[in-house]
Amino acid sequence: MFRAKNLWIIHLLGWVLFMSLPLTIVSREPDANFPMLVLKSGWFWSFFLVYAVLFYGNLLVLTPKLYLKQHYAAYAAVFVGLLILIYVSQPFEKLIFRKFRQEQGREVRPEMPRGGFRNGPPPGPPPGEEPRPMPERGRAVDFVSLTLFIVAWAVAMAIRISREWRQSERRAILSEAEKAHAELSFFKAQINPHFLFNTLNNIYALAVSSSAHTAPSILKLSQMMRYITEEATEHYVPLEDELACLENYVELQKLRLNAKTKLDFNVQGQPDGVKIAPLILMTFVENAFKYGVSNHRESVIRIAVEVTGSHIQFFCQNRIIERREDVERTGVGILNTQKRLDLLYGGSYDLDIRNAEEVFTVNLKLSGR
DSSP states (O other): OHHHHHHHHHHHHHHHHHHHHHHHHHTTSSOTTHHHHHHHOHHHHHHHHHHHHHHHHIIIIIIIIIITTTOHHHHHHHHHHHHHHHHHHOHIIIIIIIHHHHHHTOOOOOOOOTTOOTTSSOOOOOTTSOOOOOOOOOOOOOHHHHHHHHHHHHHHHHHHHHHHHHHHHHHHHHHHHHHHHHHHHHHHHHHHHHHHHHHHHHHHHHHHTTOTTHHHHHHHHHHHHHIIIIITTSSOEEHHHHHHHHHHHHHHHHTTOOTTEEEEEEEESOOTTOEEOTTHHHHHHHHHHHHSOOSSSOEEEEEEEEEETTEEEEEEEEEOOOOOTTHHHHHHHHHHHHHHHHHHHTTSEEEEEEEETTEEEEEEEEEOO
């Protein structure tokens, strides 16, 4: 409603400015009351109505129906036709000057040469001779009407095009937002079941061996599932909740580690009040445990999270134990995480992934929300 009210004010001010132009021109008349008499005349408002119809006709009909639908030839033809009509009809000259003068009982002054007559008016014919006919003057051009027509036409066209451009831009922004939301939902739908599937496999192995760690592991899994299904559906979650889920996942993974694999997990800093996109860090940690654990070869998994103010620095490194299974699926998981970072953080993050000399390293720096 506020925008509509402002729009009416802008239109009103525009028409006041428009009416002031012809009134400024007629104010050169010797009679000081002449502009006010013109303003009260019905002929002046007829002149105003002509241009109002031209303006709103172009704004509401011609530009959207012809120009914006790329019917340029028809639009140009209408413009030229109306321009010729204005040239022939001369609304300013006829409606304001001639009609109004006739209504006021004033004579229409004949045009005089520029500078007037230096030595008085030209002498009449000698006595006894008939007056010679005056040579016919060419048709006078009503430049005021033509100028006002072009201005009104251009302003209406510019307003309509700018309005359509703003609406197109708004639709594009909404479309991009809906697309981003759909992509985020799709990525999360791929990631979440993958975590749960691997964790359930680990707990199943504990249950089969009647391990005392089965019950605590189920509790940790329950906490993870609550976090993933309830909190991780948001775009951003408290960092402390994300780290708690990460710690639960690491504790569950420890149950299947043997002496060949060493784990270094370290969290520094105060995560209070900082938010992060959910399951971003978990993807890389899950990848480290999947490809960095072996029953036959020694390996080290290093995970470090450092929080400084609102800045988060994540480091994950593991030795690559050659495996051929699920390579494509893991690659898709990391690719989806990169896309989520692009959608949620734009260019405000730094992700460095290196895969060299049997060592896979991830360095991620981002600012919390």
